[in-house]
Amino acid sequence: MSAQATVPSVHSGALSYGVHPHDHKELSADAPIEVLPTPAEVLVPLVQHIGAPNDAIVKPRTAVAWGDVIGRSEAFVSAPVHAPIAGKTARLKATTLPNGRHMQAVPIKAEGEQVEGRALFDDVYGGDWPLDEIPEDRGAIVAAVREAGIVGLGGAAFPTHVKLSVREDRPIHTLILNGVECEPYLTADYRLMLEAPQPIVAGAMAAARAVGARQIAIAIEDNKPQAIAEMKRAVAGTPIQVVVMKTHYPMGGERQLIYAATGLTVPTGGLPLDVGIVVMNVGTAAAVARAVLRGKPLTHRVVSVTGEGIATPKNLLVPIGVRYSELVAYCGGLKPDAVRAVAGGPMMGFTLGSLDVPVTKGTSGLTVLTDAALKKAPETNCVRCGRCVDVCPIRLVPTRIALAARHKAWDIARAYHITACIECGCCAYTCTANIPLTQLIRMGKAELPRS
């Protein structure tokens, strides 16, 4: 069956599985993107992507300019990292990323003149984005994206140039820009769509040219009418269409988005390109535009600092490598009842044991939760109510898999497709017995014997 023969149209859609938590986006939705003042020091982890690790290519006590490469790898599936500020490097330091990985990081002390405030915002997202300056050559676009160190900014941090490198046997017909932002609380993509629609459109056109997509769509949930209106204005005169998705978690997962918007199912263990589709976050698209049209690397990103536990929730444009503690300080500090700081959104984000770790390319937000929002009831026996089965967007039977994983019954876990789980958290969210289903499955996937 060839995906080339019939290109399914991209349309507005809904999910019949999943959950619908209160989104709490009102906390930060109306806060315009502010530029964080250049911090005194940043700590840039050498690996911020899925793939081969980078080597540091600058020595300690070297002066670096904003945008200089400081780590790279020759491997194809990797993305270089760049200096987000001008300054002087120090000796490599170990840090722990939110997901628990220990990582070497390059500290850079700010020195010399920095681009600040409005000038920085204009350099990253402002000004003109002439679509006719996008190179005709696919290879040039991919090379620019690779050199800029762009990874998926939605959270997965998969190197974008790998996505854009099309294989002859797997033609791409559709590019979907993911502006769904289905995680509760987070508003970074929303603000970006409101305040910087032009680079998103330019990035979409560049990416579509790189992959040879004949169809381009921007998918936005219907709880963001302003973003929908703004993007519709911005795409006027381009072949891009805006499709409206019914608000439902996890609509923003690429498998769910592709299924809801086109009816195609990505094979388990496969990638969207298996069905001829590339999905890209809107923030990634803006970074692609900047790399392709301005030759600038990915050094800054928009981060939502939000949640009931933060004094003044804000959306910030921050240098990658800045510590979470500085974002918190800039937003007025933590409230006394804050109990959990989550890197990312509350459904899939990782808790931070310390705020002294750096923001990475995949960080979409910092959600500080208070006691009131958290689950507190004790775990009881599974009564097999089947709610987890009803909500699982992959149509698994989470309770069976989770309990099999708890008892290390790997044959049962595997027979019930444990590896197909996307860890969206819907089952644990909905569990009447408060069983940590998602965590049990996650641990099971990690411990699953290889054969």
Place this chain on the structure above:
Amino acid sequence: MHRKPRVFEATADTGGGGAAAPSLHVAPSPHLADPSLTTRRMMVDVLVALVPVVGMAVWVFRWYAVLQIVIATLACLAAEAVFTSMRRRTLTLGDFSAAVTGVILGLSLPWSAPWYIGVIAGVIAIGLGKAVFGGLGYNVFNPAMVGRAFVMIAFPAALGAAAFMDPGVALRVATEATPLTLAKQASQGTPWWPLLLGTVNGSLGETSALACLVGGLWLCLRRTAAWEIPASIIATVALFAGIGQFVNPGSPMTLAHHLLGGALLFGAFYIATDPVTSPLTFRGKVVFGVGIGALVWVIRTFSGYPEGVMFAVLLMNAVTPLLNRWAYPTPLGGPAPAAK
């Protein structure tokens, strides 16, 4: 509560966030939960849905109904308390599962059953039906039906068809046999209106089809009961009974008797839908329901018993683990590829 918000100093060394570490908890995602979904809420839902059934039972059987329900419920609660403390577990009366078992058990007894029947049935239901398996969530069989089956076999005189009749008491319905017994043994039909309303003899909760429909549909709307199970049970019985009526038009066991008489609706909505003892997946639930429906029809039509809902549910309970294994949905995107 007069502490000022803690503000972290932006410092270069590791001391900056160190102050935060003790107060921030680390926990796995998801960090949110649907607060409205608890085991207790499900059980309370069932109790609420039973209100119309209890109401009709009290209206038809007066204080006999009150007595049976209260005795069975108290017996179940006491048994739950005794068995959980014997197992040295925290008391689980607060999840209301024992109360649900008790009320359903009470509603499944005849009005005439002596008081000790309810007590024995309650103790057996919780003890042999639930506690020996490890408590709520681990039982294979519906506890209320285990208790009911035990007393039915142990005390046939108190629960047989004849026990429902007693012309000596001040109950109008007590002078006649149950509709299914009448149809089966006396070839005598009952009009459909009393069958629907419930002004006939029978076990306390089963007589009013209307009350079961009202409460049961509400339970399905709340998603506390899976609609697939009652729908497939009723559809299966209707299909078989319809064929039976077509082939043998003279029989008093009409479609209306099959659907509205006996415990079919009570069993379909309140007993078969017990989540612990019914399958998890859509396909499993449908097969489960079709199995119960077919067994009900077979027992009613061919066996010596006028009614078969209890045995049908217990038999299909035994098949449930197999159904959970067999009726497994294919994941979106196909089965997971074999490990490399």
